[in-house]
Amino acid sequence: MALEKYSRILLPAIEEELKRAIATLDHPNLKDLWEMQAYHMGWQGIENNTGSGGKRLRPLLVLLVNEASGGEWRHALPAAAAVELVHNFSLIHDDIQDNSPLRRGRITVWKRWGIPQAINTGDSMFTLAHLTMLRLAEFLPADITLQAVRLLQEACLELTKGQFLDLSFESREEITINEYWSMIEGKTAKLIATCTELGALICQAEHSIRNAYREFGRFLGLAFQVQDDYLGIWGEAERTGKSTASDLLSGKKSLPVLFGLTQKGMFAERWEKGSILPEEVPDLANQLAIEGGQDFTLQLVNEYILSAKLTLQAAKPQGEAGKALIELSEQLLDRKF
Amino acid sequence: MALEKYSRILLPAIEEELKRAIATLDHPNLKDLWEMQAYHMGWQGIENNTGSGGKRLRPLLVLLVNEASGGEWRHALPAAAAVELVHNFSLIHDDIQDNSPLRRGRITVWKRWGIPQAINTGDSMFTLAHLTMLRLAEFLPADITLQAVRLLQEACLELTKGQFLDLSFESREEITINEYWSMIEGKTAKLIATCTELGALICQAEHSIRNAYREFGRFLGLAFQVQDDYLGIWGEAERTGKSTASDLLSGKKSLPVLFGLTQKGMFAERWEKGSILPEEVPDLANQLAIEGGQDFTLQLVNEYILSAKLTLQAAKPQGEAGKALIELSEQLLDRKF
Numbered sequence: 322m323a324l325e326k327y328s329r330i331l332l333p334a335i336e337e338e339l340k341r342a343i344a345t346l347d348h349p350n351l352k353d354l355w356e357m358q359a360y361h362m363g364w365q366g367i368e369n370n371t372g373s374g375g376k377r378l379r380p381l382l383v384l385l386v387n388e389a390s391g392g393e394w395r396h397a398l399p400a401a402a403a404v405e406l407v408h409n410f411s412l413i414h415d416d417i418q419d420n421s422p423l424r425r426g427r428i429t430v431w432k433r434w435g436i437p438q439a440i441n442t443g444d445s446m447f448t449l450a451h452l453t454m455l456r457l458a459e460f461l462p463a464d465i466t467l468q469a470v471r472l473l474q475e476a477c478l479e480l481t482k483g484q485f486l487d488l489s490f491e492s493r494e495e496i497t498i499n500e501y502w503s504m505i506e507g508k509t510a511k512l513i514a515t516c517t518e519l520g521a522l523i524c525q526a527e528h529s530i531r532n533a534y535r536e537f538g539r540f541l542g543l544a545f546q547v548q549d550d551y552l553g554i555w556g557e558a559e560r561t562g563k564s565t566a567s568d569l570l571s572g573k574k575s576l577p578v579l580f581g582l583t584q585k586g587m588f589a590e591r592w593e594k595g596s597i598l599p600e601e602v603p604d605l606a607n608q609l610a611i612e613g614g615q616d617f618t619l620q621l622v623n624e625y626i627l628s629a630k631l632t633l634q635a636a637k638p639q640g641e642a643g644k645a646l647i648e649l650s651e652q653l654l655d656r657k658f
Numbered sequence: 659m660a661l662e663k664y665s666r667i668l669l670p671a672i673e674e675e676l677k678r679a680i681a682t683l684d685h686p687n688l689k690d691l692w693e694m695q696a697y698h699m700g701w702q703g704i705e706n707n708t709g710s711g712g713k714r715l716r717p718l719l720v721l722l723v724n725e726a727s728g729g730e731w732r733h734a735l736p737a738a739a740a741v742e743l744v745h746n747f748s749l750i751h752d753d754i755q756d757n758s759p760l761r762r763g764r765i766t767v768w769k770r771w772g773i774p775q776a777i778n779t780g781d782s783m784f785t786l787a788h789l790t791m792l793r794l795a796e797f798l799p800a801d802i803t804l805q806a807v808r809l810l811q812e813a814c815l816e817l818t819k820g821q822f823l824d825l826s827f828e829s830r831e832e833i834t835i836n837e838y839w840s841m842i843e844g845k846t847a848k849l850i851a852t853c854t855e856l857g858a859l860i861c862q863a864e865h866s867i868r869n870a871y872r873e874f875g876r877f878l879g880l881a882f883q884v885q886d887d888y889l890g891i892w893g894e895a896e897r898t899g900k901s902t903a904s905d906l907l908s909g910k911k912s913l914p915v916l917f918g919l920t921q922k923g924m925f926a927e928r929w930e931k932g933s934i935l936p937e938e939v940p941d942l943a944n945q946l947a948i949e950g951g952q953d954f955t956l957q958l959v960n961e962y963i964l965s966a967k968l969t970l971q972a973a974k975p976q977g978e979a980g981k982a983l984i985e986l987s988e989q990l991l992d993r994k995f
Binding site: 345346350351353354414417418419436437438440441442443444445447448449451452455458462463464466467470471474475477478481482484485486488489500503 | 682683687688690691751754755756773774775777778779780781782784785786788789792795799800801803804807808811812814815818819821822823825826837840
């Protein structure tokens, strides 16, 4: 309830702030540069249907944490838009790197405008993200704005480290579970931890609260990622009977797969022989479960969910925004298995 | 003399600051991410000969302007390293966009490590640039650091606008000379203007001095670019008799070519028929000169050189560093034609 009420107010404000950032490029000379960004954000193009811009989860976290720790969400809007622009810059570059023709059911920027322009569009959005963050200075003292700028840049550096590892995994045989953690800490957890920390930093919450929110964001990110890895093997098949989206088919070295490989059992033996056929998927998913991969992953998911909930409690979210934040985290964490 | 003396001190300090920035990545997990950046900067690889890292012109401008307007160059080192990292990030992405296999006589990052990793390496260097800039706060008040951060981000946005135009020119028939100016203002002049402005900002020089240095940087960038365009058609051939590097061969829509196209004479007629053969180059360069392209370009070069010199005078460069700055600008501007 509280979440629905807040979403109705915050989501349009986020969208407006994002549009304002990109409007800097709205000049006849730069029409396509503006359009590539507006298209990626889901505002342009014939397939402009609901959800084509993504869920805006990250900016929502910034604003809810900000209100729940005693702030005024409008002051945090530049930070909210900035993290969403960073997230989307990374998606534009990811799609080139992964050779993905589609994103949220729509043709990707590189596929439509070519790789050179798509690289530059990502770079441009990256810069707009940081310029947007600087607008915090309209409401905040220079030293708090500087801290926010630094937090986001540090998250970006971790993002590129995580992306480096992810790209390098594709061409490597042996990947340890430790390397996997480094990768998702950088690629997923750090930016979400930065969202929740920014919310608390901007209203100058005390250090213990700020740290609790940061840890909450981190565990939320880790839980979400490990859930995704679980669902990538056992989710879709169980719910729908189809296995077309299985990570086993795409050969993705997700957490359950890495666990299976350490067991050196029948799963590892089959995996190492090369590409898996669609008809093999159900038995192989089952074999991985028998070898302990399913329990191992579920246990981690549950640990991270618990840690996320405990750190959120420790952050003592206040008022209606606090309730909305708890609802949001429950929606994200309590996905069905 | 003054320039030589300063270069001996400043160039190694710049190199050290650049190495320090990238050393953040020096971790066993991230070996290749560090190496790609070190390689691009000219510190790694078998072809590691003099000049393989570039001339470090931009950071030198930051430091000399800083000293010449009453500063202490050590305080400006983070800004000097930051602009050089931004410049190099843009080169890593440019090389992918232009499909260039070589840069400064060495294999480019994308050619050696592939496009996905090269995109990410550029992104990573871009982030390191801004993190390095934030180190200004060790010596400067938060509001000056924020202004410096903003100046650099604004330059980056202009860089991506200029790059957008440059990339779009390749696939367009008609380009106006005005569009060409917009492109080089963004792609070349803005970052150099930001270097000279940063030097003055960091020592909190008065506004008129800061503006004069910014304009000096801008005219220096414009003069340099238009000189390059001139030399790309009439330079190499006159000096060496060879024409292999001619912009006429590569089909580059440089300023003299755009001028020639507006004349709708024999030059334009031949250009519009498509690719030019090596044996046609001397006659076509001559035809473009006859139609006024050479005089037009030379006149602009001379105007920009004069403007650069006048704005540098207006900035009143002080002391030995001021002398070094004047020497540097003369070296850059008085290239032989």
